[in-house]
Amino acid sequence: MRSEFLRLLFIIVSLALTASAHQGKDQPPSAANPASSGESSSRQGNDQKPSAPSAPPAGESSSRPASQPAGQPPVAKPDTDTYDPVSAQDDIDVGVFYMHKGDIDAAISRFQDAIHLRSNFGKPRLLLAEAYEKKGDKIDAVKSYKEYLQVFPKAPDAKKIQNKIEKLSGE
Numbered sequence: 001m002r003s004e005f006l007r008l009l010f011i012i013v014s015l016a017l018t019a020s021a022h023q024g025k026d027q028p029p030s031a032a033n034p035a036s037s038g039e040s041s042s043r044q045g046n047d048q049k050p051s052a053p054s055a056p057p058a059g060e061s062s063s064r065p066a067s068q069p070a071g072q073p074p075v076a077k078p079d080t081d082t083y084d085p086v087s088a089q090d091d092i093d094v095g096v097f098y099m100h101k102g103d104i105d106a107a108i109s110r111f112q113d114a115i116h117l118r119s120n121f122g123k124p125r126l127l128l129a130e131a132y133e134k135k136g137d138k139i140d141a142v143k144s145y146k147e148y149l150q151v152f153p154k155a156p157d158a159k160k161i162q163n164k165i166e167k168l169s170g171e
Contacts, residue, residue, distance in 0.1 A: 085118050095111045095127060111125075122155065145168075146165060
């Protein structure tokens with residue numbers, strides 16, 4: 001009887017470990033481990049408070065591998081462009097988050113990812129130009145402003161952008 005109990009216990013533990021291993025592959029680490037996401041468990045004390053997330057808003061993991069640091073240039077993507085407006089908008093949202101946070105290089109990377117995902121989208125080009133301008137990179141700012149006007153020639157702010165191009169080119 002005791003050996004049957006141990007065998008049953010072994011099977012249950014094996015199945016639980018297998019299930020948790022599969023769950024960890026399909027979900028980000030914080031979702032696989034509730035204790036790390038701030039949820040309470042029987043092992044955590046009730047006096048522990050979850051810390052505020054320092055990660056960017058939802059969508060951060062949608063197009064950037066977890067192993068790639070935010071400030072690094074994007075990982076080489078396949079040669080085929082995939083039109084993905086939702087992910088492009090997510091990249092823009094995360095890029096704006098990084099701009100407000102003050103991480104201009106990470107914002108630039110995310111705006112470039114958005115352009116790659118949706119090549120006819122003007123908004124990331126405008127934001128990219130503004131990021132380059134904040135960084136002090138006038139050449140790339142002018143280039144991005146010009147690309148914005150090429151993609152969106154009837155932009156309501158076209159005169160303002162043209163003035164910025166002239167001002168940055170003249171300095």
